[in-house]
Amino acid sequence: MGCTAEGLATALRAAAGVVAEHRAELIELDRAIGDADHGENLHRGFTAILAALDAGTPATPGAVAKLAATTLISKVGGAAGPLYGTAFLRAATKIGDAGELDVPLLVEALKAALEGVQARGKAVEGDATMVDALLPAVAAAEAAADGGADPAAVLTAAADAADKGAESTVDLVARKGRASYLGERAVGHLDPGARSTALLLRAFAEAAR
Ligand code: ADP
Ligand code: MG
Numbered sequence: 001m002g003c004t005a006e007g008l009a010t011a012l013r014a015a016a017g018v019v020a021e022h023r024a025e026l027i028e029l030d031r032a033i034g035d036a037d038h039g040e041n042l043h044r045g046f047t048a049i050l051a052a053l054d055a056g057t058p059a060t061p062g063a064v065a066k067l068a069a070t071t072l073i074s075k076v077g078g079a080a081g082p083l084y085g086t087a088f089l090r091a092a093t094k095i096g097d098a099g100e101l102d103v104p105l106l107v108e109a110l111k112a113a114l115e116g117v118q119a120r121g122k123a124v125e126g127d128a129t130m131v132d133a134l135l136p137a138v139a140a141a142e143a144a145a146d147g148g149a150d151p152a153a154v155l156t157a158a159a160d161a162a163d164k165g166a167e168s169t170v171d172l173v174a175r176k177g178r179a180s181y182l183g184e185r186a187v188g189h190l191d192p193g194a195r196s197t198a199l200l201l202r203a204f205a206e207a208a209r
Pocket of ligand 1: 030034035037038041042077078079080081083117120121122123128129130131176177178191192193194
């Protein structure tokens with residue numbers, strides 16, 4: 001049992017709802033160590049994804065992921081738009097024209113998303129970015145898949161690891177993005193992009209149930 005185009009569209013709609021609910025929180029996180037636009041950026045992007053899906057859901061999960069990618073890249077400025085856009089684009093390429101996302105392909109898509117973020121942003125683990133949420137999430141997804149988990153359990157493992165990884169950014173000195181301009185002063189703050197990555201993965205996990 002895998003995730004169809006309709007399933008991925010449902011997950012993206014759920015993610016849009018979560019982004020709307022957490023818009024103010026993400027703005028406040030970014031106000032502390034950036035320029036207070038992360039919540040607004042993501043909200044604009046996911047509102048546009050909703051509109052694109054309303055206009056017609058593409059036939060395959062890969063095409064749905066590609067629609068999300070192109071929408072984020074065209075509608076969201078700043079660092080996060082191109083980074084999340086690249087993540088969805090790499091995932092879309094990995095999914096190709098498969099009719100369903102089964103567990104192995106889901107894990108491959110998550111790996112491709114991480115590789116895209118790292119290729120684009122050059123952040124490694126410990127730089128206090130979304131990579132600190134996404135990298136352990138991908139590792140946890142792989143481990144869950146190896147243990148025979150279904151898609152919902154794979155995504156739940158990823159979301160749990162992303163929560164922990166995001167939390168780890170509180171103690172880190174940011175080395176990428178705007179927060180890196182603050183040096184030691186960024187310590188004590190949760191990275192907004194790591195938080196949004198954890199929120200998105202949780203939304204996908206809940207939608208997969
Ligand atoms: P901007 O920083 O341009 O205002 P956003 O506020 O939307 O863009 O996004 C900020 C988030 O983007 C950060 O919290 C961080 O997680 C992520 N980020 C910034 N630069 C990088 C990078 N080089 N690699 C990975 N993630 C990054
Ligand atoms: Mg910002």
